[in-house]
Amino acid sequence: MKRRHFVTTGGAVVAGSLLDAAPAEAVPDPGLPLALPKLPYPPEALEPHIDRLTMTIHHGKHHQAYITKLGEALTAAGIKNTNARALIENIGKQPAQAQTAIRNNGGGHVNHTWFWNWMAPAGSGPAGPEGPLLTAIQTSFGTVENMKKAFNAAAATRFGSGWAWLVRKGNGKLAIVSTANQDNPLMKGIVPDTDYGAPLLGIDVWEHAYYLKYQNKRPDYITAWWNVVNWGAVTKSFGNSAG
Ligand code: MN3
Secondary structure, three states: OOOOOOOEEOOEEOOOOHHHOOOOOOOOOOOOOOOOOOOOOOOOOOOOOOOHHHHHHHHHHHHHHHHHHHHHHHHHHOOOOOOHHHHHHOHHHOOHHHHHHHHHHHHHHHHHHHHHHOEOOOOOOOOOOOHHHHHHHHHHHOOHHHHHHHHHHHHHHOOOOEEEEEEEOOOOOEEEEEEEOOOOOOOEOOEOHHHOOEEEEEEEOOHHHOHHHHOOOHHHHHHHHHHHEOHHHHHHHHHHHOO
């Protein structure tokens, strides 16, 4: 994926937020985590599948909390001029005192930044994967439906809080994996080798992502969520993951 590095002066982010990019653009790599990126659509835009209140709290409170805590940890450890994706990919090279915060809150920042961009109002883009992404899904899973079944099973059976992902492995094959808490498949040395890969699409299955509307019915949330998947962004992520 294209890397963007923010330059900071006295802790202030100078460059603009990559989240201003249209959702059909490549899913952005989060820059230095000092500001909450804007949602790429209004918080009610995903209704009825994802409700406005869930989006407002999820984005404004949960995502903000990851950013705030990550910023505190980076400041305490003297880490600056970096990129959140690079941080989580290289946790083992970071100061020991910051590694847990980078795992939990850096992961939370990256995962949610991508998550907002992997969704778009229903019907606003392609109805499914296209082009080379479609071919890769068919090569790895046989059909799109098979991929979705495996993804849904991973999302539904993740015990407790976490994420399910469609990833591209180093050998080019696509796979479905699931991670706990805010772990990300890019966290080499943290996630098992079998879970490692470049995320193309992910779903947040923490209860805060669905409980207000779906309560304990996580499978209903997962089913509804497919209606708001931003296939244009997923296709771009796939194209970028080749490099
Ligand atoms: Mn969440």
